[in-house]
Amino acid sequence: MPDALSAPMVVEFPFTRSLGPVQSAFLTGLRARTVLGVRTTAGRVLVPPVEYDPETAEEIRDLVEVAATGTVTTWAWNPAPRRGQPLDTPFAWVLVRLDGADTALLHALDAAGPDAVRTGLRVRVRWAAERTGAITDIACFEPCEEGPTDHQVTAHGGAFAGDAVTGIVAPARLDYTYTPGRAQTGYLAALAERRTVGERCPRCSKVYVPPRGACPTCGVATAEQVEVGPRGTVTTFCVVNIKAKNLEIEVPYVYAHIALDGADLALHGRIGGIPYDQVRMGLRVEPVWSEDGRHPDHYRPTGEPDADYDTYKELL
Amino acid sequence: MTGEFTGAPRNVAVVACAQSDHRRRTDELSEVEMLMPVLHEVLERTGLTTADIGFTCSGSSDYLAGRAFSFTMALDGVGAWPPISESHVETDGAWALYEAWVKLLTGDADTALVYAYGKSSPGSVRDVLTRQLDPYYVAPLWPDSVALAALQAQALIDAGHTDEPALAAVAARSRDAADGNAHAQLPGARPQGEYVVRPLRTGDCPPIGDGAVAVVLAAGDRARALCPRPAWIRGMDHRVEAHSLGVRDLTESPSTRLAAERAGAFARPVDTAELHAPFTSQEVVLRKALRLDDSVLVNPSGGALAANPVMAAGLVRVAEAAGRIHRGASDRALAHATSGPCLQQNLVAVLEGEARA
Numbered sequence: 001m002p003d004a005l006s007a008p009m010v011v012e013f014p015f016t017r018s019l020g021p022v023q024s025a026f027l028t029g030l031r032a033r034t035v036l037g038v039r040t041t042a043g044r045v046l047v048p049p050v051e052y053d054p055e056t057a058e059e060i061r062d063l064v065e066v067a068a069t070g071t072v073t074t075w076a077w078n079p080a081p082r083r084g085q086p087l088d089t090p091f092a093w094v095l096v097r098l099d100g101a102d103t104a105l106l107h108a109l110d111a112a113g114p115d116a117v118r119t120g121l122r123v124r125v126r127w128a129a130e131r132t133g134a135i136t137d138i139a140c141f142e143p144c145e146e147g148p149t150d151h152q153v154t155a156h157g158g159a160f161a162g163d164a165v166t167g168i169v170a171p172a173r174l175d176y177t178y179t180p181g182r183a184q185t186g187y188l189a190a191l192a193e194r195r196t197v198g199e200r201c202p203r204c205s206k207v208y209v210p211p212r213g214a215c216p217t218c219g220v221a222t223a224e225q226v227e228v229g230p231r232g233t234v235t236t237f238c239v240v241n242i243k244a245k246n247l248e249i250e251v252p253y254v255y256a257h258i259a260l261d262g263a264d265l266a267l268h269g270r271i272g273g274i275p276y277d278q279v280r281m282g283l284r285v286e287p288v289w290s291e292d293g294r295h296p297d298h299y300r301p302t303g304e305p306d307a308d309y310d311t312y313k314e315l316l
Numbered sequence: 317m318t319g320e321f322t323g324a325p326r327n328v329a330v331v332a333c334a335q336s337d338h339r340r341r342t343d344e345l346s347e348v349e350m351l352m353p354v355l356h357e358v359l360e361r362t363g364l365t366t367a368d369i370g371f372t373c374s375g376s377s378d379y380l381a382g383r384a385f386s387f388t389m390a391l392d393g394v395g396a397w398p399p400i401s402e403s404h405v406e407t408d409g410a411w412a413l414y415e416a417w418v419k420l421l422t423g424d425a426d427t428a429l430v431y432a433y434g435k436s437s438p439g440s441v442r443d444v445l446t447r448q449l450d451p452y453y454v455a456p457l458w459p460d461s462v463a464l465a466a467l468q469a470q471a472l473i474d475a476g477h478t479d480e481p482a483l484a485a486v487a488a489r490s491r492d493a494a495d496g497n498a499h500a501q502l503p504g505a506r507p508q509g510e511y512v513v514r515p516l517r518t519g520d521c522p523p524i525g526d527g528a529v530a531v532v533l534a535a536g537d538r539a540r541a542l543c544p545r546p547a548w549i550r551g552m553d554h555r556v557e558a559h560s561l562g563v564r565d566l567t568e569s570p571s572t573r574l575a576a577e578r579a580g581a582f583a584r585p586v587d588t589a590e591l592h593a594p595f596t597s598q599e600v601v602l603r604k605a606l607r608l609d610d611s612v613l614v615n616p617s618g619g620a621l622a623a624n625p626v627m628a629a630g631l632v633r634v635a636e637a638a639g640r641i642h643r644g645a646s647d648r649a650l651a652h653a654t655s656g657p658c659l660q661q662n663l664v665a666v667l668e669g670e671a672r673a
Binding site for chain 2: 004006009011015017019023027046047048050054055073074075076077078079082083084085086093095097103104105106107108114119134135136168170172174175176177178179180181182183184185212213214215216217218219220221
């Protein structure tokens, strides 16, 4: 049993999201250094604003402008900022009720230390130098001297100079260390020696390749490693006519299910070394290993007579 | 398999439970390899095979391991041939239990296998959990799970509901209790440590780890045949609050209170409560919402402070509560599960054992 393999894996995606009328007005407003809230039928002002009353589910569209100053309603000192957070020096997470609002907004507070923060602290928005219409247009909050004001909210039409912000792109990145587990570690280690191994189910005796450590039919653990192939039989195939991005393979090409000799499950692979329109069910093939790779680049015909249908019909 | 629907409510019970030893890392195991022994153990306890199970339901999340559709791989451990009736929830397995309970109440099945698993070790769970937040106003700031819990803890301190020594006492009591739990990741006393995000210290936070849990449900006479003392589900309910943290009063948990009322938790006192409170401060909120006084044994397993396999820890609470009823250590127990930041979503189940001779 080789040591467990591991490799870094990054999952990264730019989530593109469209905004409704209320969120659009709020984020467009931030770009113009203006904070908008929305008034519920009961008269409460929600900041940040939402399109439906969280209590009654009524649609709400009544925008109002609130102040860029407010009061901390609770806080937490963050001594070690993490990637993506608003500040890269120690800061306080805060919920801030802006003057004129009845609910609180989550953001960061730039303060000298935890002793400089308390619930009830007066704060104001520090605007980002470059604003795009996103919650990060508020760079953070900072303490301020102004006392609480009896801020009268004013109605706001939601229109600002320039095009309204109608969507955001929120990039997300998560870092993982991938460990494939026992069965797949064995499979990958064998591939590095240009061998293909499966595992046999102790109950139904089927050999699964690649092995995942369990027989999906019996629901029991597999452990007995079995070398399969290298030759195999094309059980079914398709002709690919669309070129994939960043893939150098010329189209059309054939993508096939290949039952390696001794395996009870077909795996997938590309067929090469033969014109695409001459590939057929029953074709006998063998792997062609990539130069420095750890897996077969493709499979090519062995020149043997085709396999009889009855020998692979259960593997279709 | 399908019972005739007569209109009379059916009684459904948890009849068997199993869980893994929860560990910081399980690099040598894939998800299905970690889960399979737990599935086999729970089936062995009832003598049932996959073919005997009427409904299978699971809870997990792809974001933990960073793999798409990972629950389909885990199904390899169930044995889904011949075809089975199966469902999955992308949240804690306690909600899978709810779905299975409803399925059995309708008479569509007599038995159910419910399982949940989470491998947090491949990623950074504090960052991973930020992806479940409001994507417009909150997620772009990447506030991690400890930060959000710390905001709630400070609100409780400001309101005079707790203080740091009281939170440390919750941590100490939980980990002492976990000394008797062979599956726990953090059994026994440990220092409260430094602030992670003030006012929460290391000791106020749950361990990060990998683990799995499975339970078998059965209805009526099937339950009696499968278990000497079934843990009857007397009621179960789950409720959700507004997603925006600034709209909520973080010192209260009205969703827990309402779920408990609807589950019948206040009809008679419980003797045991297994609360899914990953942070010490959340136990303060839940005790208040559930009106638990010192007569109730809270988290004799050590709770989520001793082992918090994300997506499984809520179902583990049900398993721990049911296990005490099976063993005769409890007659009426409450199990609670949570999901989302600062106790956003809450599920309460009330379990009872029949009077012993």
